[in-house]
Amino acid sequence: MKTNQTIKVEYLARVEGEGGLKIRIKDGKIADLKLNIFEPPRYFEGFLRGRQYSEAPDITARICGICPVAYQMSSIHAMEAVFGLKQSGYLRELRRLLYCGEWIESHILHAYLLHAPDFLGYPDAIQMAGDHPEVVKAGLKLKKTGNEIVNLLGGREIHPINSRVGGWYKIPPKKQFLRLLEELKWARDAAIDVVKFTSTLNFPDFERDYEFVALSHPDEYALNEGRLISSKGLDIAVDEYEDHFEEQHLRHSTALHSNHKGFGAYHVGPLARYTLNYDKLSPIAKQAAQDAGMGTTCNNPFKSIIVRAIETLWACDEAIRIIENFEMPEKPWVDYDINGGIGHAITEAPRGILYHRYRIDSSGYIRTAKIVPPTSQNLRTIELDLYEFVPPRLHKSKDELTWECEQAIRNYDPCISCSCHFLKLDIERD
Amino acid sequence: MNRNKKPKLAVWKFASCDGCQLSLLDCEDALLDFAEVIQIANFPEASRAVIHGKYDISLVEGSITTSHDAERIHKIRRQSKFLMTIGACATSGGIQALRNFADVTRFNAIVYAHPEYISTLNKSTPIRDHIYVDFELHGCPINKLQLVEVCSAFLHGRKPVVPTHSVCMDCKRKGNPCVMVAHQTPCLGPVTHAGCNALCPSYNRGCFGCFGPKETPKTSSLAKKWQDLGASNDEIMRAFRGFYSYAEPFRKESEMYED
Numbered sequence: 067m068k069t070n071q072t073i074k075v076e077y078l079a080r081v082e083g084e085g086g087l088k089i090r091i092k093d094g095k096i097a098d099l100k101l102n103i104f105e106p107p108r109y110f111e112g113f114l115r116g117r118q119y120s121e122a123p124d125i126t127a128r129i130c131g132i133c134p135v136a137y138q139m140s141s142i143h144a145m146e147a148v149f150g151l152k153q154s155g156y157l158r159e160l161r162r163l164l165y166c167g168e169w170i171e172s173h174i175l176h177a178y179l180l181h182a183p184d185f186l187g188y189p190d191a192i193q194m195a196g197d198h199p200e201v202v203k204a205g206l207k208l209k210k211t212g213n214e215i216v217n218l219l220g221g222r223e224i225h226p227i228n229s230r231v232g233g234w235y236k237i238p239p240k241k242q243f244l245r246l247l248e249e250l251k252w253a254r255d256a257a258i259d260v261v262k263f264t265s266t267l268n269f270p271d272f273e274r275d276y277e278f279v280a281l282s283h284p285d286e287y288a289l290n291e292g293r294l295i296s297s298k299g300l301d302i303a304v305d306e307y308e309d310h311f312e313e314q315h316l317r318h319s320t321a322l323h324s325n326h327k328g329f330g331a332y333h334v335g336p337l338a339r340y341t342l343n344y345d346k347l348s349p350i351a352k353q354a355a356q357d358a359g360m361g362t363t364c365n366n367p368f369k370s371i372i373v374r375a376i377e378t379l380w381a382c383d384e385a386i387r388i389i390e391n392f393e394m395p396e397k398p399w400v401d402y403d404i405n406g407g408i409g410h411a412i413t414e415a416p417r418g419i420l421y422h423r424y425r426i427d428s429s430g431y432i433r434t435a436k437i438v439p440p441t442s443q444n445l446r447t448i449e450l451d452l453y454e455f456v457p458p459r460l461h462k463s464k465d466e467l468t469w470e471c472e473q474a475i476r477n478y479d480p481c482i483s484c485s486c487h488f489l490k491l492d493i494e495r496d
Numbered sequence: 497m498n499r500n501k502k503p504k505l506a507v508w509k510f511a512s513c514d515g516c517q518l519s520l521l522d523c524e525d526a527l528l529d530f531a532e533v534i535q536i537a538n539f540p541e542a543s544r545a546v547i548h549g550k551y552d553i554s555l556v557e558g559s560i561t562t563s564h565d566a567e568r569i570h571k572i573r574r575q576s577k578f579l580m581t582i583g584a585c586a587t588s589g590g591i592q593a594l595r596n597f598a599d600v601t602r603f604n605a606i607v608y609a610h611p612e613y614i615s616t617l618n619k620s621t622p623i624r625d626h627i628y629v630d631f632e633l634h635g636c637p638i639n640k641l642q643l644v645e646v647c648s649a650f651l652h653g654r655k656p657v658v659p660t661h662s663v664c665m666d667c668k669r670k671g672n673p674c675v676m677v678a679h680q681t682p683c684l685g686p687v688t689h690a691g692c693n694a695l696c697p698s699y700n701r702g703c704f705g706c707f708g709p710k711e712t713p714k715t716s717s718l719a720k721k722w723q724d725l726g727a728s729n730d731e732i733m734r735a736f737r738g739f740y741s742y743a744e745p746f747r748k749e750s751e752m753y754e755d
Contacts, residue, residue: 077540105513106561107616112603113594119733124704128591128739131515179521179542190543192531202528210524221695222513223522224637225706228699236702317609322608406597472544481514 067093069460073468085480087471089456096456101449101475114435119145119404119426120231125223126422126437132175132481134413135168135216138229138366139290140422141438146229147305148409148426149402150165156395157233158290163388164219164229165289165413170212170253172225172416173336173374173381177264178477180206181371184473185267201263204256208378211246211253215385218242233399242405243389250386257379264372265358270470272455273365274378277329277420278338282413287339287346287380298329305410307421313438324443331446335478336373337364348387351380367451367477370388374479404430415440417479441480448478500603503651505551508539508572510558510565510594511620515540517557519640526644533651549575553650556629557614559585559592559620566617566626578650581623582643584636584739588708591636593620593742597750620692633658636739638708639691659690662710663703666694675702682722684735687713687745691711708740729753 073089075098085105089099110129114122122141127134135151139161153161188194193200213223218238228235256262279300281449283292295301302310315321325330339348341363347355355376364373406428407484412421418440457476458468507517520693521542523530537547554576560566573579587669595603596619604616623629633646642658649656659665663685667674675681675697683702685694691707709715727735736750 106565107604108511108561108592108609109595109600109603109607110591112606113598114593115606120739121734125591125738128513128515128636131513131518134513134515175518175521189545190536190539192543193545195528195531199528206524206527212522213522221699222637222692224518227696227701230701235696236699262690315608469544491580 073464073471075472086476087452089471090454091456091460094460095160096453099456101445101451101452103445111435111437112466114424114432117432119148119424119430119432122424122432122435123229123231124225124227126371127210129439130439130481131224132441133168133170133415133417133420134225135164135220135229135415136228137422139165139413140227140415140420141424142231142475143290143411143413144422144424145426146402146409147411147426148407149231149405151232151402152419153233153400156391157400159388159391160219160234160237160395161229162286162289163215163385164226164289166280166385166388167212167215167219169359169381169416170378170385171209171216172212172479173378174205174209174212174260176416176476177260177374178202178209178360178372179376180479181374181473181476182264182267184476185371186467195432204259208260210252210257211249211382212250212378214246218246230399230471232402233395235395235398237395237398238421240392240394241390247386247389250382250389254379254382254386257375258350260375261354261358261372261379265360267371269366270455272368272451274367274451274454275335276329276333276365277326277391278341279326279332279334279419279443280338280342281412281419282343283346285346286341286379287348287384288414294412294419296326296332297338297341300326304421307410307412307438308423308436311438313442322438322442323446324438325446332443332451333342333367333447334440335416336370336377336418337367338418339414340364340373340376347376347380350383350385351376354379367474370477370479381493405429417441417481431457439481441478444478444480448475448480451477502535503645504537504547504549504607505534506551506554506572506576507536508554508556508558509541510556510569510586510623510667511561511586512558512583512590513558514541515587515637516635517555519582519638519643520555521591523640523644526610529623530644530647531606535720549734552578552682553647554579556581556586557583559622560626561592561617561620562615568622569626572611578630580631580633580646582633582638583622584634584706584708586623587632587634588740589620589742591739591741595620596739597737598744622742634689634707635691636708638661640694640710642663642691652696661690661712662686662713663688663690663692663694663697663707666692667697668692670675670694670698671699675700675727676721679727680725682727682731682735684718687718701715704735705746706737707738708743711746713745715745716752718748719753729755 282289733753
């Protein structure tokens, strides 16, 4: 490529939402780089005011059609924090099961349909299926297994309806859960193959010293509960989140950018969870990771596809464990009293931590709401990755470099609908 | 349409959550068969390859909320032979149409530190308000089986079979006890378009209207029934002011119960 040029991706494909990238190169150096988010704003935090606390799970689910369960879980846990409610026993286990379903569905959607085509040089999974039909078919079947968990427990895969503050509207009969077991066991085996398959892909030699941030729980691979920890020593309760993290509003983005005060950009999602919580993975997931040549940490964002595969395997294993120990709770939900107050929650969406905070009045009305989605926490990190990724690759053709930049962004499975919407790459060279 | 050529499909996105277009990728069993008979020519969420128009069939997700989008939809109409809107946002303005009942500048100040960076319209409006739409498929999210049915009807040149009755009919068919009668749970089922297979009542909760108003809904009678069940004016207003708040029958009914 010429030393003065602009790389432009008008509309970044295979991500959820609308965004672009513009890199201006001058004298062989990056003069300017912007991940441009033009997803139109939708104002959830505005119109949640004046709604009842019980409506938040269904309303916030509509922020993202890819990870509605995450929004339901974070909002429900935040409301339960206001009312002093703590889930235990099998009601709590069922929430983990629902989340496992979403992780499987979302991770496989990304690994197979959105990310793998980059590594194999196809514009999309359908064309990839022409040459690798069995790979794509197995991926679709695996994705479907995740969706079936969400379907059964949530009622439908997109915007499920069965979760509520206190528990569930209805718990389906045991035999319907047991019916999922056979497929989940197939899925667990298939996921081992996915880990193998993804580990054979070619990865650019690219690592950075990230500050990884994830939820961590003493007894389990954290989904809904735990403390927020980081690879640089942070260890806080979820209600201290805003003391340590802030959001900035930049001109080129309808998504806010997050910042760890005093530290800067940070990294959330599969790589962060894997690195911080490796010891909590189940033996089968650890074994597969080891067989794939993965260490106990991972600093190469391109390898997030392997980590998603490992987490998918873990989620299948965890779902099997939960279903095998099925016990019907006495009642689908626990009762509680409505009182006013502030509640915070962080849960692990497939793409990383999702923070919700609500202030509720004594009649149960939402007075203020704050939502920090995972993608807006990763936006700055994505930009910083590109600052390091692009310069050593300027000798490549513009088309090749543009595609590689897109791939570097897709490492994060960015969900711009959440953070706002879609990506557009725009590389400008003077 | 040239019968020897695969029809070209495009998927377009406006203000939305991406869930309705995801329904296409969620057709796991049918996806590859679907790609056998339809050329996926422009679908950025799934592919970086773009084949230029004209498109035989365009699926439009999302509502119009910016002046740029209000222009863009006209270009899409010009490139599309058959244009179908999918989901609550595209067919009614969606949940983000709640701004239509408030002052959007106030919302801007709540969400963004620099409201002056944001360019947005005062209202979130359905696609139909801007261009001619050939077919509307409802739901928040849409039912993927209905999506497959409409596309297949289009391919065969026949009318799609998409029921227009209320959720109540589906409840009766499934043998669900009525949640309003049996548990006094307020339910929007009698005025809501079918399509979810009576999902919420099957899970012991009242319908919250995510497929929008059915044809000729008697919203006022239902609201009265809710009052009899003890619902407050505010509850009734919020019920109609949900995912289809800007669809006329729901909008009007919600306004009746506004303070």
